[in-house]
Amino acid sequence: MIPISWYLILGAALFLLGMLGFFLKRNIIALLLSVEIMLNAVNLTFVAFSSHNGQINGQIFVFFVLVVAAAEAAVGLALVIAMFRNRETLNVDRSNLLKW
Amino acid sequence: MIELLFVLFAAVALGSAINVLVQKHVLYSSLSLILLLTAISALFVLMQAEFLAVINVIVYAGAIMVLFVFVIMLLNLPADEDGVDRLRWLKLLGIPMVLFLLFMVVRTVWKVETDAPAPQLAGTAQAIGASLFTDYLLPFELTSLLILIALMGAVVFAKKDL
Numbered sequence: 001m002i003p004i005s006w007y008l009i010l011g012a013a014l015f016l017l018g019m020l021g022f023f024l025k026r027n028i029i030a031l032l033l034s035v036e037i038m039l040n041a042v043n044l045t046f047v048a049f050s051s052h053n054g055q056i057n058g059q060i061f062v063f064f065v066l067v068v069a070a071a072e073a074a075v076g077l078a079l080v081i082a083m084f085r086n087r088e089t090l091n092v093d094r095s096n097l098l099k100w
Numbered sequence: 101m102i103e104l105l106f107v108l109f110a111a112v113a114l115g116s117a118i119n120v121l122v123q124k125h126v127l128y129s130s131l132s133l134i135l136l137l138t139a140i141s142a143l144f145v146l147m148q149a150e151f152l153a154v155i156n157v158i159v160y161a162g163a164i165m166v167l168f169v170f171v172i173m174l175l176n177l178p179a180d181e182d183g184v185d186r187l188r189w190l191k192l193l194g195i196p197m198v199l200f201l202l203f204m205v206v207r208t209v210w211k212v213e214t215d216a217p218a219p220q221l222a223g224t225a226q227a228i229g230a231s232l233f234t235d236y237l238l239p240f241e242l243t244s245l246l247i248l249i250a251l252m253g254a255v256v257f258a259k260k261d262l
Contacts (some may be wrong), residue, residue: 006106006110008141009206010110014203017198020121020194020195029168030126030127033120033126034120042132044143047144049151050147051147054221059223060150060231060235060236068248069164073167074254077171081258
């Protein structure tokens, strides 16, 4: 039996890697991928607690996170396509029309 | 034995997550993310959440990541151009900060006293389905609405002119 703290530390490390990618990357698709890493880290933590406490609720929540991730990816990638069509770039620093 | 498997899959997960960040081209990043998802699914199996492990592979690696790869190939992107100057010191500052945060998290989690683990519960399709269609029926139905809205939103955003 693996102690729950191992899973929590792995989840925290993955979440921090996703956060690092979100702050350092400039490509908008890379930002979306970093968000996916963070979502998976949270899923791992949810399942770890669910398994530790013997309750199914955490796994149900992971199910909903999956649904939201699918919706987020679909809308996000549609926005990426629209952005590429209008600006010819995916660099988030270049999309600065609203910046003054 | 289980500890060995955990270490193996955790190493794969961490390595592929780092690979997602260091790759210059997003296509390689997303392929590496698929490896990360597979490792996470293996960890789900170790925690006896079999249904979620299968769903993770089918929905995440099978549908969402295919969508990512499809869009990347559709746009025919060049490799990442190196960013603006301000990124250089952001990297110098950000990486130590993240390591410090990780250290704090590990120290906190290590000290926590947990209860003895409850009797093992198998996250089979039966258990998840029974809970999903009784206690969580309304949220479950609402997700179909969310999916519908996301579907229409994706079409509206990606279409050239309506």
